[in-house]
Amino acid sequence: MQEIVPRWEWRTFSNDLKQAEVNIRKHPEGKVRESAEVYILSEVSMDNTKVRDNLMDIKTLQQVNEDRLELWLPIMKGTFPLPVAEIEKVFKCFRVAVPKFQREAYTFEQYLEEVIRPSSLLKAVNVFKKRTGFTINDCIVEIAEVKVDDKWIKTAAVEMEDQAKVIATVRELGLDAFPNINYLRGLKNLVGMK
Secondary structure, three states: OOOOOOEEEEEEEOOOOHHHHHHHHOOOOOOEEEEEEEEEEEOOOOOEEEEEOOEEEEEEEEEEOOOOOEEEEEEEEEEOOEEHHHHHHHHHHHOOOOOOOOOOEEOHHHHHHHHHOOOOOEEEEEEEEEEEEEEEOOEEEEEEEEEEOOEEEEEEEEEEOOHHHHHHHHHHHOHHHOOOOOHHHHHHHHHOOO
């Protein structure tokens, strides 16, 4: 079984990344990837819960260090249809009451319609991403164009297991001129959720 390793991350959202984008694009580009994802936003949680390619993916924020880097730990990857026992784990991350289930397992469509949409504290958000990857100082660096509803915004990120390399790369690229805004906060800002 593959060991789950938490990663330190710096991310920001801005349609004008200024010199930071120029600095990133000086490096050789990796593969450009496009994906359609559904994030489930909870008004009372900052755990990162998304579905991509019929796979439920959850990361939890473990800590924020003195440089404002965030340490994220993947805690779940589950394939739909998802059994109720797995959905109960998801609701612990949402920090909302677990609903009464009518089925033993849910397809993704059933999960959205019957479990997520009835909750006043949860919101399903369709997100399209076009990501360009880079490797800089052994860190994973990306610039992405993100579409949420009809709004487009750019995001840039640096991540890896070594926090010293992450913050050094953030500073070298000029990303430290921007606030560190994780995906959940960025999406909540875009859709007007607290």
